[in-house]
Amino acid sequence: MRTRPLKVALLGCGVVGSEVARIMTTHADDLAARIGAPVELAGVAVRRPSKVREGIPAELITTDATALVKRGDIDVVVEVIGGIEPARTLITTAFEHGASVVSANKALLAQEGQSLYAAAEQHGRDLYYEAAVAGAIPLIRPLRESLAGDKVNRVLGIVNGTTNFILDKMDTSGAGYSEALDEATALGYAEADPTADVEGFDAAAKAAILAGIAFHTRVRLDDVYREGMTEVTAADFASAKRMGCTIKLLAICERAADGGSVTARVHPAMIPLSHPLASVRGAYNAVFVEADAAGQLMFYGPGAGGSPTASAVLGDLVAVCRNRLNEATGPGESAYTQLPVSPMGDVVTRYHISLDVADKPGVLAQVATVFAEHGVSIDTVRQQGKDGEADLVVVTHRAPDAALSGTVEALRKLDTVRGVASIMRVEGE
Amino acid sequence: MRTRPLKVALLGCGVVGSEVARIMTTHADDLAARIGAPVELAGVAVRRPSKVREGIPAELITTDATALVKRGDIDVVVEVIGGIEPARTLITTAFEHGASVVSANKALLAQEGQSLYAAAEQHGRDLYYEAAVAGAIPLIRPLRESLAGDKVNRVLGIVNGTTNFILDKMDTSGAGYSEALDEATALGYAEADPTADVEGFDAAAKAAILAGIAFHTRVRLDDVYREGMTEVTAADFASAKRMGCTIKLLAICERAADGGSVTARVHPAMIPLSHPLASVRGAYNAVFVEADAAGQLMFYGPGAGGSPTASAVLGDLVAVCRNRLNEATGPGESAYTQLPVSPMGDVVTRYHISLDVADKPGVLAQVATVFAEHGVSIDTVRQQGKDGEADLVVVTHRAPDAALSGTVEALRKLDTVRGVASIMRVEGE
Numbered sequence: 001m002r003t004r005p006l007k008v009a010l011l012g013c014g015v016v017g018s019e020v021a022r023i024m025t026t027h028a029d030d031l032a033a034r035i036g037a038p039v040e041l042a043g044v045a046v047r048r049p050s051k052v053r054e055g056i057p058a059e060l061i062t063t064d065a066t067a068l069v070k071r072g073d074i075d076v077v078v079e080v081i082g083g084i085e086p087a088r089t090l091i092t093t094a095f096e097h098g099a100s101v102v103s104a105n106k107a108l109l110a111q112e113g114q115s116l117y118a119a120a121e122q123h124g125r126d127l128y129y130e131a132a133v134a135g136a137i138p139l140i141r142p143l144r145e146s147l148a149g150d151k152v153n154r155v156l157g158i159v160n161g162t163t164n165f166i167l168d169k170m171d172t173s174g175a176g177y178s179e180a181l182d183e184a185t186a187l188g189y190a191e192a193d194p195t196a197d198v199e200g201f202d203a204a205a206k207a208a209i210l211a212g213i214a215f216h217t218r219v220r221l222d223d224v225y226r227e228g229m230t231e232v233t234a235a236d237f238a239s240a241k242r243m244g245c246t247i248k249l250l251a252i253c254e255r256a257a258d259g260g261s262v263t264a265r266v267h268p269a270m271i272p273l274s275h276p277l278a279s280v281r282g283a284y285n286a287v288f289v290e291a292d293a294a295g296q297l298m299f300y301g302p303g304a305g306g307s308p309t310a311s312a313v314l315g316d317l318v319a320v321c322r323n324r325l326n327e328a329t330g331p332g333e334s335a336y337t338q339l340p341v342s343p344m345g346d347v348v349t350r351y352h353i354s355l356d357v358a359d360k361p362g363v364l365a366q367v368a369t370v371f372a373e374h375g376v377s378i379d380t381v382r383q384q385g386k387d388g389e390a391d392l393v394v395v396t397h398r399a400p401d402a403a404l405s406g407t408v409e410a411l412r413k414l415d416t417v418r419g420v421a422s423i424m425r426v427e428g429e
Numbered sequence: 430m431r432t433r434p435l436k437v438a439l440l441g442c443g444v445v446g447s448e449v450a451r452i453m454t455t456h457a458d459d460l461a462a463r464i465g466a467p468v469e470l471a472g473v474a475v476r477r478p479s480k481v482r483e484g485i486p487a488e489l490i491t492t493d494a495t496a497l498v499k500r501g502d503i504d505v506v507v508e509v510i511g512g513i514e515p516a517r518t519l520i521t522t523a524f525e526h527g528a529s530v531v532s533a534n535k536a537l538l539a540q541e542g543q544s545l546y547a548a549a550e551q552h553g554r555d556l557y558y559e560a561a562v563a564g565a566i567p568l569i570r571p572l573r574e575s576l577a578g579d580k581v582n583r584v585l586g587i588v589n590g591t592t593n594f595i596l597d598k599m600d601t602s603g604a605g606y607s608e609a610l611d612e613a614t615a616l617g618y619a620e621a622d623p624t625a626d627v628e629g630f631d632a633a634a635k636a637a638i639l640a641g642i643a644f645h646t647r648v649r650l651d652d653v654y655r656e657g658m659t660e661v662t663a664a665d666f667a668s669a670k671r672m673g674c675t676i677k678l679l680a681i682c683e684r685a686a687d688g689g690s691v692t693a694r695v696h697p698a699m700i701p702l703s704h705p706l707a708s709v710r711g712a713y714n715a716v717f718v719e720a721d722a723a724g725q726l727m728f729y730g731p732g733a734g735g736s737p738t739a740s741a742v743l744g745d746l747v748a749v750c751r752n753r754l755n756e757a758t759g760p761g762e763s764a765y766t767q768l769p770v771s772p773m774g775d776v777v778t779r780y781h782i783s784l785d786v787a788d789k790p791g792v793l794a795q796v797a798t799v800f801a802e803h804g805v806s807i808d809t810v811r812q813q814g815k816d817g818e819a820d821l822v823v824v825t826h827r828a829p830d831a832a833l834s835g836t837v838e839a840l841r842k843l844d845t846v847r848g849v850a851s852i853m854r855v856e857g858e
Contacts, residue, residue, distance in 0.1 A: 019722070023578065023579075023722060027578075027580065030580070030645075031578060033645070033763070033765040033766075034577050034578075034645070034760075034763060034765075130575060136720075136722070136723035136724060136726060137726060138567065138570075138571035138575035138576070138726070141567075141570060141571065141574060141575050142567035142570065142571065145570060145744060145747070145748055146559060146567035146570050146741070146744040147567070147740065147744055148463050148743070148744050148747035148748065149452065149456075149460060149463075149740065149742070149743020149744045149745075149746055149747050150452075150740040150743060150744065151456065151459070216459075216462070216463070276708070276729065279705070279708065291565075291740060292736075292740075293448070293452060293565070293736040293737065293739050293740035293743070294565035294730065294731070294736070294737050294740035294741070295565060295730060295731045295734075295736065295737050296730060296731070297565060297566060297567070297728075297729065297730035298727070298728075298729040298730065299726075299727075299728060299729075300705065300726065300727040300728075300729070301723065301724065301725060301726035301727065302723070302724045302725070305724075307721075307722040307723070307724065308722065308723050308724050310722050311576065311578060311579040311720060311721075311722035311723035312575070312723075313578070314577070314578020314579065314722070315574060315575040315576055315577050315578045315579065316578075317578055318574070318577035318578050319574055319577065322760065323757075326755070326757035326758070327757070328752075328755035328756070328757035329755070331463075331751065334462070334463055336462040336463075337462075
């Protein structure tokens with residue numbers, strides 16, 4: 001074994017960073033044996049240097065992250081700051097000064113993946129980011145490496161633990177959204193400002209990363225269609241139950257049937273209770289992958305949290321260190337297919353539509369005509385009258401989203417339709 | 430991209446090999462883009478050269494596998510023959526002549542992994558074998574690489590599709606073992622001689638491989654405790670249902686609580702319906718991994734079949750080819766912990782014991798005394814009388830297997846115990 005240690009700079013020492021530092025210290029012998037050389041924590045950049053950080057020698061702490069990544073003797077920079085800046089500049093500077101980079105930064109990877117990969121390649125260094133998607137669940141590496149000889153057609157996943165906790169709570173307790181969110185906040189599953197989670201921004205960043213890797217193309221955050229889950233109601237769950245379904249916030253990346261384009265989207269959807277994703281409880285994540293040869297695979301585990309995320313960071317750290325010793329690099333960006341990303345209107349899906357209609361003859365015929373005019377075929381209709389009004393629930397067959405949303409717009413204009421109580425896509429069948 | 434192709438020799442062209450050859454041909458451009466150089470099928474060693482093999486040029490076919498691996502211009506040998514010999518000699522010869530090796534051979538890896546790794550290292554070549562365990566499911570790579578910075582404590586998996594199909598059939602239809610086996614045979618899930626599957630030999634080989642990788646030590650096939658599932662009855666399933674459980678043939682690799690040893694075993698066990706493995710249906714495989722930092726992960730997918738296994742082989746082929754271009758090698762054997770493998774008697778588990786006893790006063794006291802004398806604590810007792818006899822079902826708390834099996838031996842000697850109807854371990858709680 002080489003005795004000269006590989007030097008690691010840690011940018012950020014919050015929930016994830018402190019756990020990375022702790023494991024690097026307590027498991028130093030194991031890491032050395034697995035890498036083939038010892039690893040040394042050479043510096044830790046933080047914002048609040050006065051905070052007590054157990055197990056980290058005070059002389060390693062610095063507030064000058066830029067000077068740390070510019071030192072020139074750093075082999076690997078671990079970036080767990082999050083956000084776009086200063087993370088982007090620090091990572092680029094790290095490459096320029098000869099370091100490889102392990103990052104857990106989904107927002108940055110989704111937005112700037114291309115330029116970061118280019119910088120890594122220019123300087124002959126690695127960019128690894130298993131921790132950026134679904135915490136501890138090995139997902140980036142299986143997609144980039146295990147399935148490198150296969151053709152992935154679909155990635156369907158629960159990639160945000162906060163929203164899965166809220167939806168699971170609504171499902172099992174009958175709670176409304178606000179009540180479930182309050183519980184998630186009280187238990188620490190939701191942040192004080194939950195926007196990034198509940199509006200689907202976090203999941204959309206992960207969808208962009210997954211789609212790019214799965215289809216060997218570039219998918220930007222702006223390419224991802226996004227709907228949050230704040231408008232999911234207890235009534236939606238009741239409807240889902242009647243269909244033998246539950247509701248999950250899904251990130252869905254698909255190759256079009258003709259293979260000429262891809263789509264990426266995040267929205268709440270009904271999925272059958274028999275689907276493996278339906279039984280993913282609490283804050284867990286799970287990702288379903290469909291590939292030509294492999295068939296259907298699922299990866300399941302904790303999608304967030306300090307320790308699970310640190311596990312993913314350290315797995316990458318071991319790989320990057322091994323590459324350094326080999327004077328090699330792992331797989332870089334693979335975007336050779338250059339497949340375009342189609343808009344949401346081209347996605348083929350099914351709608352579950354719940355309408356408040358007048359309970360009188362001819363209404364169903366009117367509604368059915370609107371579907372027919374938009375070329376949307378109806379799978380099931382269920383109508384329940386009450387006091388001169390009726391709930392009319394229509395579940396469609398598969399159709400382009402543009403046709404489905406066009407149908408809904410036309411339904412809204414019918415005099416006999418008092419309102420559209422809910423619209424939800426149906427997936428996973 | 431490099432234009433000179435990497436040359437691949439294929440040993441075996443059955444269900445898996447023919448699919449590997451097909452994908453190498455039909456997806457040649459994708460593989461080239463992902464590797465950074467074209468790959469060329471340079472030779473295919475078969476036993477029956479006269480068989481028509483669609484898509485494989487006749488001039489590539491040879492019956493002389495030894496000459497093929499000795500050619501000297503082969504970059505990667507893909508071994509999908511199975512069995513110990515001639516596979517072992519061919520792989521060793523391949524290393525000696527400068528090739529890296531991708532194998533799907535679980536029996537060989539379980540029995541000869543150490544010497545094969547040594548040969549690979551001696552010649553500076555790669556040995557990859559993702560396809561040897563759980564078909565298409567990425568499992569070896571996540572354990573070897575993604576979790577390389579973590580401490581794995583437990584691997585609990587359904588790693589044999591044939592037996593899972595049979596047990597699932599017994600569970601859902603109430604069929605007996607023979608009837609379910611017949612259906613598995615008719616559908617092609619079981620071989621004409623199902624011994625390797627139903628007696629747990631196949632799963633034991635996979636358990637040896639998984640335990641070695643998970644705990645960074647050497648676990649030989651002989652170290653794995655093995656019980657088949659041919660004696661599981663419809664009555665066992667009825668008992669399991671009453672406990673809120675089902676029955677699965679599990680491969681279980683564990684680190685002892687004190688960390689100083691490991692165990693590996695294969696046997697049928699009751700697991701709670703709430704456990705993610707309980708809902709693994711048909712011939713699917715799934716493996717649950719528990720690690721210090723990552724927590725609980727699960728990997729699910731098709732565990733066998735030509736296409737899924739080929740997917741895993743091709744993922745390894747891409748990785749090994751990339752390493753060749755980098756003039757590097759991936760991770761080799763990691764057995765530095767040198768943890769000993771403890772015998773089955775040391776495993777801590779729970780027993781579900783079903784006894785036929787005389788239905789008269791004092792029997793329960795006698796039985797309970799035997800448990801107490803062996804230091805085994807009882808969790809639940811259920812007794813149901815019929816015609817002077819009674820079924821007595823005892824579920825224990827956790828205890829060493831030696832104490833539990835000692836208890837059963839002593840129970841058999843009691844006059845009031847007419848017979849032991851079934852014994853099954855309870856796992857996954």
